[in-house]
Amino acid sequence: xxxxxxxxxxxxxxxxxxxxxxxxxxxxxxxxxxxxxxxxxxxxxxxxxxxxxxxxxxxxxxxxxxxxxxxxxxxxxxxxxxxxxxxxxxxxxxxxxxxxxxxxxxxxxxxxxxxxxxxxxxxxxxxxxxxxxxxxxxxxxxxxxxxxxxxxxxxxxxxxxxxxxxxxxxxxxxxxxxxxxxxxxxxxxxxxxxxxxxxx
Amino acid sequence: xxxxxxxxxxxxxxxxxxxxxxxxxxxxxxxxxxxxxxxxxxxxxxxxxxxxxxxxxxxxxxxxxxxxxxxxxxxxxxxxxxxxxxxxxxxxxxxxxxxxxxxxxxxxxxxxxxxxxxxxxxxxxxxxxxxxxxxxxxxxxxxxxxxxxxxxxxxxxxxxxxxxxxxxxxxxxxxxxxxxxxxxxxxxxxxxxxxxxxxxxxxxxxxxxxx
Amino acid sequence: xxxxxxxxxxxxxxxxxxxxxxxxxxxxxxxxxxxxxxxxxxxxxxxxxxxxxxxxxxxxxxxxxxxxxxxxxxxxxxxxxxxxxxxxxxxxxxxxxxxxxxxxxxxxxxxxxxxxxxxxxxxxxxxxxxxxxxxxxxxxxxxxxxxxxxxxxxxxxxxxxxxxxxxxxxxxxxxxxxxxxxxxxxxxxxxxxxxxxxxxxxxxxxxxxxxxxxxxxxxxxxxxxxxxxxxxxxxxxxxxxxxxxxxxxxxxxxxxxxxxxxxxxxxxxxxxxxxxxxxxxxxxxxxxxxxxxxxxxxxxxxxxxxxxxxxxxxxxxxxxxxxxxxxxxxxxxxxxxxxxxxxxxxxxxxxxxxxxxxxxxxxxxxxxxxxxxxxxxxxxxxxxxxxxxxxxxxxxx
Numbered sequence: 001x002x003x004x005x006x007x008x009x010x011x012x013x014x015x016x017x018x019x020x021x022x023x024x025x026x027x028x029x030x031x032x033x034x035x036x037x038x039x040x041x042x043x044x045x046x047x048x049x050x051x052x053x054x055x056x057x058x059x060x061x062x063x064x065x066x067x068x069x070x071x072x073x074x075x076x077x078x079x080x081x082x083x084x085x086x087x088x089x090x091x092x093x094x095x096x097x098x099x100x101x102x103x104x105x106x107x108x109x110x111x112x113x114x115x116x117x118x119x120x121x122x123x124x125x126x127x128x129x130x131x132x133x134x135x136x137x138x139x140x141x142x143x144x145x146x147x148x149x150x151x152x153x154x155x156x157x158x159x160x161x162x163x164x165x166x167x168x169x170x171x172x173x174x175x176x177x178x179x180x181x182x183x184x185x186x187x188x189x190x191x192x193x194x195x196x197x198x199x200x
Numbered sequence: 201x202x203x204x205x206x207x208x209x210x211x212x213x214x215x216x217x218x219x220x221x222x223x224x225x226x227x228x229x230x231x232x233x234x235x236x237x238x239x240x241x242x243x244x245x246x247x248x249x250x251x252x253x254x255x256x257x258x259x260x261x262x263x264x265x266x267x268x269x270x271x272x273x274x275x276x277x278x279x280x281x282x283x284x285x286x287x288x289x290x291x292x293x294x295x296x297x298x299x300x301x302x303x304x305x306x307x308x309x310x311x312x313x314x315x316x317x318x319x320x321x322x323x324x325x326x327x328x329x330x331x332x333x334x335x336x337x338x339x340x341x342x343x344x345x346x347x348x349x350x351x352x353x354x355x356x357x358x359x360x361x362x363x364x365x366x367x368x369x370x371x372x373x374x375x376x377x378x379x380x381x382x383x384x385x386x387x388x389x390x391x392x393x394x395x396x397x398x399x400x401x402x403x404x405x406x407x408x409x410x411x
Numbered sequence: 412x413x414x415x416x417x418x419x420x421x422x423x424x425x426x427x428x429x430x431x432x433x434x435x436x437x438x439x440x441x442x443x444x445x446x447x448x449x450x451x452x453x454x455x456x457x458x459x460x461x462x463x464x465x466x467x468x469x470x471x472x473x474x475x476x477x478x479x480x481x482x483x484x485x486x487x488x489x490x491x492x493x494x495x496x497x498x499x500x501x502x503x504x505x506x507x508x509x510x511x512x513x514x515x516x517x518x519x520x521x522x523x524x525x526x527x528x529x530x531x532x533x534x535x536x537x538x539x540x541x542x543x544x545x546x547x548x549x550x551x552x553x554x555x556x557x558x559x560x561x562x563x564x565x566x567x568x569x570x571x572x573x574x575x576x577x578x579x580x581x582x583x584x585x586x587x588x589x590x591x592x593x594x595x596x597x598x599x600x601x602x603x604x605x606x607x608x609x610x611x612x613x614x615x616x617x618x619x620x621x622x623x624x625x626x627x628x629x630x631x632x633x634x635x636x637x638x639x640x641x642x643x644x645x646x647x648x649x650x651x652x653x654x655x656x657x658x659x660x661x662x663x664x665x666x667x668x669x670x671x672x673x674x675x676x677x678x679x680x681x682x683x684x685x686x687x688x689x690x691x692x693x694x695x696x697x698x699x700x701x702x703x704x705x706x707x708x709x710x711x712x713x714x715x716x717x718x719x720x721x722x723x724x725x726x727x728x729x730x731x732x733x734x735x736x737x738x739x740x741x742x743x744x745x746x747x748x749x750x751x752x753x754x755x756x757x758x759x760x761x762x763x764x765x766x767x768x769x770x771x772x773x774x775x776x777x778x779x780x781x782x783x784x785x786x787x788x789x790x791x792x793x794x795x796x797x798x799x800x801x802x803x804x805x806x807x808x
Contacts (some may be wrong), residue, residue: 021740021757024502024512051629057755057768061629075755077742077770081629081643091744093604106757113778115756121466136459136807138278139312144310145467152467154312158277161285162441164455165426166654171453171781172414172424183426232432234439234461234569235804236486239530243556243566246549257734261434279431279439279460302463310478311464332567367642 004089006046008028014038019091027089030099035092039104042078048086050078053104056114058122058142062148068093072124076104103129121146131170138162218298219354223267224295224346225255227375230266230290232283235275237300237332241272244335254342263289269322272332275315286324295349297341298324342378412445414782420616422447427789431460434538438794439803442780449788454781458774458807465808473733474500475574477764482568484769484805487530488523490563490665492805493572498653498741499754500557500574503736504708511699512576513654517692518589519562519571522684525596526555526747527800528636528678528685532603535675535797539616540664544606551596558588574734576702579615593686600682607675617672621783621795623667631782632775633682635750636681637799640673647746659688671791671798678800706733733762742770749773771805 003026010016014034019027029037042050054077061067072094080086102160103126105111115126116135123144126132134141138158143150169179208354231241244251252256260266263286275283287296297319304327308315320326325348328341414422439460445453467482469477481496494516501508508516533548549739556566561582563569571578601656607613623633625641638645646663648656653657664680666673706725715722735791738760744753751771757766776799782801 019673020742021738023737052632053752054632054751055742055768056756056772057764057766057770059757064765065761075740077755079744081645084645087742088606092417094699099586108632109627109630110775110778113774130659136462136760145464146386152311152464152471156277156312156317158281161281162457164457166427166442167455168426168443168445169412169454171455175453175785176417177422179412180415180421183412193791194467196452233437235463236483240485240567242530242534243549243553245551246546248549248553261791274461276460276462278462282460283430302611309463309468311468313462314465334566 003086006042006088008046010038012043019089020087023088025035027091029091029093032092032094035090036102036104036107038064039076039078039089039107042090042105048080048083050080050086050088052079052081053077053108053114054079054087054199055133056111058118058124058146060146063116064162065081065192069093072096072122072123074118074124099123100125100127102127104161106127120144125146130174131167132169212398213355216353220352222348224349226258227254227268227295227342227349228258228260228266229256229268229270229297229346230260230263230286232269232271232273232286235278235302235332237272239305240332240335241270241299241338244338249335249339252344254339266290267294269294269296269368270299271296271303271318272299274307274309275318275321276313277315278313278367279313280321283318284321286340286410293352295325295345296322297326297328297345299328300333301329304329307331319364339360375388413447422452424452434508437534437801437803439807440777440801442784442792444784444792445501446787446789449790451784451789454723454784454792456777456780457526458777460753460807461803462807463804465769466767469764471763472536473762474736474764475729475733477767478574479568479570481503482570483540484771485527485747485749485752485801485802486567486804487775488527489568489585490559490571491520491523491527491747492746492752493570494520495743495745495752496749496754497572497574499637499741499756502734502743502757502759503739503741504575506575506703506705506708507728508576508654509700509703511580511697512690512701514695514697515577516572516582517654517656517659517700518696521689521692521735522555522558522589522592524685524748525682526552527630528682529599531582531748531797531800532678533701535794535800536607536613538793538797539613539614541606541610544603547599547606551592551599555593558585559589561585573702573709575705580701581696582617586696589689589693593689596682596686599640600679603679614672616791616794617675617798618670619668620671620787620791621777621798622668623783627782628669628779631779634772634775635746635748636664636677637750639774641665641669641676642667647744651744653745654686661687671794674798674800687804717752735762736764742772747772749802749805750776769805769808771808773799773801773806777801777806 004140007026007028014030016030019029019065041198056159058073059073061071070093074088078088094101103115105115115129118124119132120134121138121144139162140158160171165183233241298304304317306314326341326344329336330337412424414424415714416422424445427444427446431439441457443455444451465480469480478493479491484492528547530554533545536544560566563571563662578733625643628638628641642665644663644665649663661684664677666677711722711725716726736758738758740757742755744751752772753770755768759765783795
């Protein structure tokens with residue numbers, strides 16, 4: 001089953017539209033509500049079994065010439081290990097007012113970090129994501145730098161370093177442990193931080 | 201006592217020479233390598249360039265045992281507090297080399313996330329250009345740093361330190377004296393109050409008995 | 412912190428922070444581990460300490476100006492990233508490259524791969540406490556660096572490839588230099604194998620450490636040597652061949668266990684395969700042009716600019732306005748030293764990239780780090796980390 005055939009199936013089943021901008025491959029524009037079903041379909045029901053999520057990219061169409069429609073888009077690239085060379089891309093359009101896309105981090109393990117990155121850079125919220133934090137920028141960062149209206153040179157200092165302890169506790173809980181006494185560093189002490197801080 | 205030590209004499213200048221000789225030829229670097237420049241630093245260590253020729257092959261990865269903080273690579277805002285803390289943990293005497301364009305000025309990453317030069321956070325002794333700097337440039341920087349160290353006078357620094365300490369002691373003593381004085385005055389006031397009170401009591405008592 | 416485990420037993424765990432300034436984390440990686448004695452019970456990773464804003468910076472220049480930024484993604488094999496980026500844009504243009512360019516690109520690609528794998532293996536042994544292999548591995552690497560200097564003018568960040576060609580043709584004596592470098596590569600490989608294959612300490616520290624199954628690795632999106640170490644023969648050079656890779660005689664190297672030792676051995680074996688490819692490519696290297704003739708894409712030669720009106724206009728336009736990539740969206744993946752380096756390119760038809768998203772191979776591998784180290788010893792985590800070959804430049808971009 002070639003990518004074209006898969007696309008026609010997607011068109012039939014989920015009302016996917018062909019992205020005309022992608023002249024070199026197959027990109028299906030699907031609605032956010034169907035995203036999980038489409039991904040599940042690609043992963044399980046197609047002949048190729050698209051078992052690898054290659055990339056998730058956020059796109060901001062704010063200054064794109066002659067662009068109509070929602071401002072943001074999230075683009076997913078899949079490939080198949082079983083059938084070498086089989087690739088397909090999905091695209092979900094996200095309006096500025098909703099900014100919500102369902103997560104696929106339970107279907108593909110690496111979607112977790114990719115989605116965190118898109119959230120960090122564009123502010124698109126992935127619904128149902130287990131741990132939606134910033135990935136690349138620091139905790140005190142305000143705004144989303146890869147949006148077209150974020151000035152490239154707007155710098156933001158970080159006053160202190162984060163502890164990661166709450167995340168560690170979360171990880172322990174997912175592994176089946178139960179934290180009964182928290183470490184005393186969980187509540188950071190301001191005085192101790194200021195010593196090594198760049199603001200001090 | 202501080203002033204005498206500040207003047208050069210045969211003993212002090214030979215001691216200076218000895219201390220500087222020791223310091224210049226065993227500069228242990230702390231490679232704070234983050235990016236491309238760290239790979240070039242790795243090349244500097246191995247056979248072809250051989251950093252051990254100037255006594256710096258002993259790379260220490262703890263700030264407590266190293267003399268030179270070698271910042272090789274881009275420092276981002278996320279990393280800035282860590283770099284500052286590492287610098288603070290280093291023992292005196294300490295020097296800093298900013299290796300490469302990114303560490304010196306931010307390089308061509310003029311962006312929301314990169315610190316435009318580490319001198320925004322910590323003082324720098326030697327800057328090296330290049331993106332990344334060649335191993336030869338790194339050696340040049342080490343020689344520059346050695347020259348700089350040779351010009352330093354251990355005795356002078358010590359004299360200054362002693363002077364500072366004496367001033368500090370003097371200030372502290374003055375402070376302590378003032379404190380003691382204030383305390384004594386308070387006590388005096390207290391005692392006066394106490395005496396006045398007692399007197400008043402006595403007067404009251406006397407009046408009471410009179411009546 | 413005190414926790415109850417699944418059986419209700421009380422455990423006193425110590426949270427331990429490793430990195431980002433730790434010798435084995437190479438300056439930019441950090442993880443927080445909950446330790447039960449020497450055993451890691453849980454681990455959380457944090458990245459972004461070298462986030463330099465690649466994707467924001469490239470939007471401000473022209474298409475050709477992206478090339479130096481790609482150098483600094485995976486700085487151990489800079490030319491490979493140049494070529495991967497140029498290949499993506501060239502596909503959008505629909506350019507057919509001259510034969511000599513293809514062969515030259517294959518040669519520099521494979522030499523870069525050798526370079527990258529040597530750095531990885533050398534650093535891995537340095538982290539495990541072995542200094543000798545480090546010295547052995549860097550000798551041929553320095554020889555390749557000398558070739559880079561002669562060829563491109565820079566040691567590490569070369570910016571050699573251009574959209575529609577190369578920066579310049581190879582110099583006289585290039586072939587003999589490459590052959591000499593290959594010879595010393597083979598010698599170093601022999602030395603490295605002698606150091607490592609039967610080394611008790613090394614085997615104890617790497618065999619069976621950081622194991623991952625093929626299914627899990629695929630689910631995490633692993634590519635490149637790390638995936639091949641799990642026994643999956645997936646290599647874009649064979650799967651989606653470009654630059655006639657399929658016509659060379661070489662094998663895809665796969666491991667069996669998917670452990671730390673396999674990852675390093677696969678890299679060493681890949682160096683052998685790369686040497687084979689380069690030797691064959693050198694025989695194919697026939698004289699010819701290295702740039703395509705299209706003044707809208709590739710800057711005309713200096714000679715033409717001084718003699719020819721067309722050449723002058725072409726040079727002026729492509730430098731000041733930049734080339735105009737056809738409007739559209741495209742994802743292109745190339746097999747780099749660490750795995751699939753992908754570029755999602757969105758062009759609005761102007762002289763500046765609208766958006767370029769990099770798909771770094773390291774990110775997926777480091778995302779699986781907690782799965783690899785949990786249940787192991789703290790010292791093993793260092794072996795795992797260096798076996799994955801995380802390059803912070805492309806991890807954080």
